[in-house]
Amino acid sequence: MSDDERVPDAGYDDWLDAAENGEPYYLESPSGNGWLPPREFDPETGERELSEEPLPESGEILTSTITNVAGPSFADDAPYVVAVAQFGPVRITGQVRGVDHEDVEIGQEVELSVGVNDTEGERLVVFEPV
Amino acid sequence: MERVPIAGVGMTKFGKQGQRTSRELFGEAAGKAFEDAGLSPDDVDEVFFGNFMGELAEQQGHSGPLAADAAGVTAPATRIESACASSGAAVRHGVNRIRNGDVDVVLVGGAERMTNLSTAEGTAGLAAAADALWEIKSGITFPGAYSLMANRYFHEHGGSREDLAEIAVKNHEHAVENELAQFQRAITVEDVVEAPTVCSPFGLYDCSPMSDGGSAALLVSEEFAEDHGLGPEVAITGTGQNGDRLALQDRVSMTRTPAAERAAEQAYEDAGIGPDDIDVAEVHDCFTIAEALALEALGLYEEGEAIHAATNGETSAGGELPVNLSGGLKAKGHPVGATGGAQISELTKILRGDHVNSDAVSDAEVGITHNAGGTVASCVVNVLEVIA
Numbered sequence: 001m002s003d004d005e006r007v008p009d010a011g012y013d014d015w016l017d018a019a020e021n022g023e024p025y026y027l028e029s030p031s032g033n034g035w036l037p038p039r040e041f042d043p044e045t046g047e048r049e050l051s052e053e054p055l056p057e058s059g060e061i062l063t064s065t066i067t068n069v070a071g072p073s074f075a076d077d078a079p080y081v082v083a084v085a086q087f088g089p090v091r092i093t094g095q096v097r098g099v100d101h102e103d104v105e106i107g108q109e110v111e112l113s114v115g116v117n118d119t120e121g122e123r124l125v126v127f128e129p130v
Numbered sequence: 131m132e133r134v135p136i137a138g139v140g141m142t143k144f145g146k147q148g149q150r151t152s153r154e155l156f157g158e159a160a161g162k163a164f165e166d167a168g169l170s171p172d173d174v175d176e177v178f179f180g181n182f183m184g185e186l187a188e189q190q191g192h193s194g195p196l197a198a199d200a201a202g203v204t205a206p207a208t209r210i211e212s213a214c215a216s217s218g219a220a221v222r223h224g225v226n227r228i229r230n231g232d233v234d235v236v237l238v239g240g241a242e243r244m245t246n247l248s249t250a251e252g253t254a255g256l257a258a259a260a261d262a263l264w265e266i267k268s269g270i271t272f273p274g275a276y277s278l279m280a281n282r283y284f285h286e287h288g289g290s291r292e293d294l295a296e297i298a299v300k301n302h303e304h305a306v307e308n309e310l311a312q313f314q315r316a317i318t319v320e321d322v323v324e325a326p327t328v329c330s331p332f333g334l335y336d337c338s339p340m341s342d343g344g345s346a347a348l349l350v351s352e353e354f355a356e357d358h359g360l361g362p363e364v365a366i367t368g369t370g371q372n373g374d375r376l377a378l379q380d381r382v383s384m385t386r387t388p389a390a391e392r393a394a395e396q397a398y399e400d401a402g403i404g405p406d407d408i409d410v411a412e413v414h415d416c417f418t419i420a421e422a423l424a425l426e427a428l429g430l431y432e433e434g435e436a437i438h439a440a441t442n443g444e445t446s447a448g449g450e451l452p453v454n455l456s457g458g459l460k461a462k463g464h465p466v467g468a469t470g471g472a473q474i475s476e477l478t479k480i481l482r483g484d485h486v487n488s489d490a491v492s493d494a495e496v497g498i499t500h501n502a503g504g505t506v507a508s509c510v511v512n513v514l515e516v517i518a
Contacts, residue, residue, distance in 0.1 A: 012263040035380065036264055043375060063285070063384060065277035066330040067269060071254030074269040082274050084379050091379040093268045106285050117269070124268050 011038025016123050020114045024055040026090040034090030058130050059087035061108045066101045076119040085110055085127055094125030131400050133517065134225045135355045135362035137235075137348040138167025139475035144343035144463030145312040148245035151188060152181060153200040155344030155468070156241035159475075160201035163237070163346040168360065171202035174348075175233035178224050180210050180217025180240025181467035186255045187243050201237060201346070211467075213259035214416060216240050217345060218470025218501025218510030222369045224349045225512075234354040239346035239471035252340045256466070259504040261377035273337050273417060275378055275505045277329040280419035282384040284331075287434030291331050294418040295322035296440040298335045298460055301415060304447060305457025307486045310476075312341055312463030336418040341463035345471030347478070361518060363482045366474075368401025368513035370394060376507045385434075387506035390427035394511045397498070398429075401513040405429035409494035410480060411451065412473040414502040414509075415458040421445075424500045425453065428511070447490035455480055455487040470501035470510060481516050 008014075015037050018024055026034045027050040029042035034053075041048055064083035067074075074080065081096040081104050096104050097115060108129060115126035140162025142155050156179065164170060179197035184190040198207035210220040217240030224236035244252055256272045257265075265275070283289065299319055305311035317335060325333035355362050372392035375381050381388075398404055405428060413424035425436035430451060439445045445453035456462045456476035459469060477497045479485035497514045 009263055012267070043380070063278045063282035065274050065281060066327070067271060067274045067277075068326070069249070069253060069271065069273065069328045070269060071257055071271060072250045073254065073266075075250060077269060080269055082268055082270055082278065084278060084384070093265055093270065093377070093379045095268055106281070117267075122267065 016114050019112060024112055025052045026055050026088070027051070028053045028089065032089055034088060036090060036092065055090070055112065056088040058109050058111055059085040059092070061085050061104065061106055061110060061127070062091065063106060064096060064104045074117060074119050077117055083127055087112065092125060094127045096127045098128040132229050133352065133365040133367045134228050134349050135352060135365040135517065136474065136478050137169060137350045137355060137360050137362050138163045139347045139478045140166055141310055141345040141468070141472045141475045142343045143310045144341045144465060144472070146245045147342045148243065150243065150342055152184060152193065152241035152243045152344065153196050155243065155342060156197045156239065156346065157200035159239055159241070159344035159346035160237060163348050167348045169235065169348055173235045174203045174205050174237045175235050176205050176227060177201070177203055177207035177237045178210050178220035179207065180220040180470060182211060182213055182216050182242060183244070183255045183258070183466065186258070187247055197241070203237060212508045213503030214414065214466040215470055215501045215503035215508040215510050216467045218473070218499065218512070219371060221347065221470060221474055221512060222371055222510050225366050225369050228349055228351050234351045236349045237346060238349060239344065240467040241344035242465035242467035243342050244340045244465060245342050264377050264379060271329065273329040273332050276417040276419055277332050278378060279384050279423065279505065280331055283419060283437065286385050287437065289437035291323055292319055293437045293441050294331065294336055295319040297415065297418040297421050298322050300440045300446050301454050301458040301460040304455050304487060305461035308457050308462065311457040311461055312339055313461045332417060338416045338459040338464035341465040343463060343465035343468045343472070345468040345475050347471060347474050363516060363518045364478045364514055365517045366512050367515045368397040368403070370396030370400060370511045372396065372509055374507045376504060378505050387423050387427045387509065389506050390424060390500060390502060390509040390511065393509045394428045397511040397513050401515070403496060403513065407496050408451065408498050410455065410477070410491045410497045411453045411500065412456060412477045412497070413453060413500040415454055415460050416464060418460070420502070421453065421458070423506070424502070428498060428500055447487060452490050455490055470499070473499040473501055474512065477514050481514060
């Protein structure tokens with residue numbers, strides 16, 4: 001491979017591929033806890049039998065913040081909204097797009113997609129209001 | 131468990147001194163600790179050095195032996211990295227080594243050089259304490275992560291922007307006379323609320339600054355202290371450390387910090403005390419909300435109530451339970467790898483009576499330090515007591 005080609009992060013990039021193909025998933029342990037890959041264990045229970053389950057189509061924003069001061073990788077993206085949203089048993093971090101920043105609220109229903117970071121062109125998790 | 135006397139402490143002034151390397155900063159702090167203890171580098175059996183972002187800021191790894199070099203010590207030396215809890219963890223390693231009976235004198239502490247980086251570079255460096263896949267790739271910064279916690283806290287428990295501001299105002303007030311502090315100036319609630327927003331709800335004054343600095347402490351066995359007539363006045367009588375999921379998204383609650391709760395429980399049990407025995411606390415107020423979360427995790431306040439503590443004057447120098455008399459991370463400064471050691475240095479002086487703010491707690495017998503890494507995925511709690 002060439003020097004400027006990024007080596008994918010197994011698990012993470014595979015998950016983004018699946019999300020882009022409309023098949024996002026999460027890993028569920030026998031106890032019903034949900035996690036994102038790569039995971040060998042449920043860190044809460046130590047259980048190892050994790051199964052891939054389809055991610056619910058919509059989730060709910062648990063918390064969000066408007067970020068004005070960013071690191072170099074997001075310098076051209078600021079200001080942007082970061083949120084954690086609950087999709088079934090799993091919580092996911094992403095950027096909220098498609099709505100005025102001031103209108104993002106806790107409890108808002110959102111759908112997940114994959115977007116691109118303006119500064120570096122890297123993929124990232126995006127939430128959009130349903 | 132056996133108490134571990136603190137023979138001497140020292141720290142550099144914290145602040146913007148980006149031309150100074152972390153080795154130089156630690157050397158200065160260690161020198162002060164040796165003078166304070168009446169010991170010399172030859173006495174040291176082992177070194178534990180806290181440092182977080184040396185590779186990024188100084189292209190320097192392998193900094194354990196470098197720190198020992200800087201302190202004039204030839205002994206086993208290990209760098210401890212646990213993000214902003216690095217030197218709290220270094221202190222705990224020292225305590226455990228002495229309690230095990232393996233060594234008699236340990237030099238612990240840490241140093242960090244940060245302000246040689248730009249704000250954006252420093253922001254990215256600190257973000258490395260978060261989950262590189264699921265948080266950083268979404269654009270989370272550290273102020274951002276704590277903002278997520280603050281906004282959820284407001285949603286669940288109430289509290290206001292002004293309550294957060296009161297925490298910053300209090301800690302700045304405490305730092306006014308502290309010559310080791312980065313910001314020796316008072317601010318008002320209006321200053322905090324009207325400052326430029328970093329990440330909602332935090333403005334500039336809700337965030338601890340980028341700082342350069344070093345801290346050190348000399349821990350000794352009781353036998354060594356007695357044999358050498360050191361007469362230490364303060365000892366570590368309890369220590370605890372625990373962890374949590376690294377990413378905020380992987381925690382059931384974003385308004386509680388179970389790593390700190392578990393570390394506190396362990397430290398209290400170790401010292402044979404409880405939260406009611408605490409007279410004074412130095413906690414990890416990297417952002418204003420973090421002080422409230424810390425006080426609740428330490429059992430000093432019920433869940434959802436510590437947000438009002440500063441507003442009610444309960445945690446100020448004249449209050450019932452003074453918190454961050456040093457100025458805290460907020461005003462004293464936060465060179466991340468040095469912070470846990472600086473808490474020990476400042477609290478030791480406060481309890482001994484030779485800190486500029488000691489008069490606020492002249493009868494204090496028991497103090498506690500709370501040093502957190504990341505969004506409290508790591509936490510070290512140490513109990514200090516007056517022994518002489």
